[in-house]
Every structure is written in structure tokens, then in C-alpha cells.
Amino acid sequence: MIRSSITLLRPDFFGRDPRRVARALLGKLLIRKVGRRSLVGRIVETEAYLGSGDDAAHSVAGRTARNAVLWGAPGHAYVYFVYGNHFCLNVSCLPDGEPGCVLFRALEPVEGIDAMAAARGLEIRSERDLKRVASGPGRLCEALGITRDRDNGTNLLISGSDLQLAEDSYRVRRVNVTQRIGITKSADAPLRFTIAGNPFVSR
DNA sequence: TACATGATGCCCT
DNA sequence: GGGCATCATGTAG
Numbered sequence: 261m262i263r264s265s266i267t268l269l270r271p272d273f274f275g276r277d278p279r280r281v282a283r284a285l286l287g288k289l290l291i292r293k294v295g296r297r298s299l300v301g302r303i304v305e306t307e308a309y310l311g312s313g314d315d316a317a318h319s320v321a322g323r324t325a326r327n328a329v330l331w332g333a334p335g336h337a338y339v340y341f342v343y344g345n346h347f348c349l350n351v352s353c354l355p356d357g358e359p360g361c362v363l364f365r366a367l368e369p370v371e372g373i374d375a376m377a378a379a380r381g382l383e384i385r386s387e388r389d390l391k392r393v394a395s396g397p398g399r400l401c402e403a404l405g406i407t408r409d410r411d412n413g414t415n416l417l418i419s420g421s422d423l424q425l426a427e428d429s430y431r432v433r434r435v436n437v438t439q440r441i442g443i444t445k446s447a448d449a450p451l452r453f454t455i456a457g458n459p460f461v462s463r
Numbered sequence: 464t465a466c467a468t469g470a471t472g473c474c475c476t
Numbered sequence: 477g478g479g480c481a482t483c484a485t486g487t488a489g
Binding site: 321324325326340341342343344345408 | 481482483484485486487
């Protein structure tokens with residue numbers, strides 16, 4: 261559940277090393293505005309993609325129409341389509357002009373759970389079903405209706421956006437750091453961050 | 464214009 | 477645990 265009041269994260273939170281941002285984002289809230297309602301998930305798993313020296317990052321081959329957001333101002337959504345099936349959501353990091361981002365890999369459903377489950381084509385009958393709602397980068401995008409057309413380039417730090425990043429008083433106790441998932445290049449780097457013991461972390 | 468590839472998830476065994 | 481759907485994107489030709 262949401263603890264206390266909610267505050268939007270600020271640009272300086274994102275204008276730094278993606279590793280620090282990825283760790284700091286654990287426990288924060290990703291909010292999708294749908295009309296008068298909000299779908300809310302707590303971030304429990306992230307991965308950092310570095311601007312330089314990271315062969316797994318989309319920015320390695322240089323700036324293109326697809327990845328241009330990575331070079332823009334921090335705190336903006338970078339959404340891309342993979343495997344012909346799924347969208348993945350990232351947030352741009354580092355100062356304007358430097359590429360780098362954090363991938364959102366899993367959320368703990370907090371508010372609007374029925375709507376998120378419906379968007380996933382699920383009916384919640386057990387704890388197991390609840391874990392299928394947003395535990396995985398493609399799953400969380402489907403749960404929140406995130407697409408490239410709709411959300412790529414969106415500023416996640418202003419109240420006018422229908423996709424936002426915020427915080428309440430929740431505090432993370434312990435963080436685990438492991439290798440990233442589903443990549444082949446630079447696969448050894450310890451750049452995946454999870455909330456220790458949280459059941460909504462993927463796999 | 465053609466082709467290889469991928470920061471996944473689902474269904475089957 | 478493994479195979480496969482499915483297509484946008486980038487790069488080569």
C-alpha cells in the first residue's frame with residue numbers, strides 16, 4: 261500500500277550515474293494516470309545501462325531515431341519494442357547530452373490492481389496470479405498500457421504527464437546486486453538491483 | 464530492399 | 477527447461 265503522501269521525483273535524482281539511479285529507484289512508485297484514476301506499482305527490480313563502456317546498452321552504436329531519448333534531459337521515458345511482442349520502459353539518466361538509462365524490470369502492484377490484471381488478461385485468484393501482473397519488463401508495460409507511440413519521450417517528473425515517478429515514505433531495507441538478465445554482451449557486470457526478499461522480483 | 468537480431472513471455476514437456 | 481511467435485530497427489548490399 262501507499263505510505264503517506266506522494267511527491268514527484270526531481271530531475272537531479274536522475275542527472276547522475278545510472279547505477280546510483282537504479283539503486284535509488286527501488287521502492288519508488290511508477291504511476292499511470294488513467295482519466296481520474298491511477299494505476300500504481302512499487303519498483304522492486306531495475307537494471308542500469310551505462311552511457312559508455314557498456315556493450316549491452318542501446319546507446320553503444322550511437323544516436324539514432326530510436327534511441328535519441330537517451331541523449332536528452334534526465335527523467336524522460338525511453339520505450340522500445342523487442343522480440344516482436346513486448347515493450348520495455350527505461351528512464352533517461354545523466355546530464356543532458358550524455359546517454360544512459362535505467363530499465364524497469366518488475367513492479368509490486370499497489371493500486372488499480374484489477375485494472376492492471378485486466379490489461380494483462382489475468383484474473384487474480386491467488387498470490388501466484390498477483391505475481392504475474394507486473395513481474396517482468398514486458399509484463400509491467402502491458403499492465404500499465406505503456407507503448408512507444410504513447411509514452412516514448414514523456415517527462416516522468418511533471419504532474420501533467422500520465423506516466424510519473426514518485427515517492428512516498430517507504431524505505432528499502434536491503435538491496436541485492438546481480439548480473440543483468442537476457443543480454444549477451446557485458447553480461448557479467450553487476451548492474452541489476454532488486455529489493456532483497458521481495459516476492460515480486462522476476463524469476 | 465533484404466536480412467539478422469533481440470534488455471521477453473507463454474505454452475508445452 | 478526449451479522452443480517459438482513476431483516485428484521494429486539498424487546495417488549491409
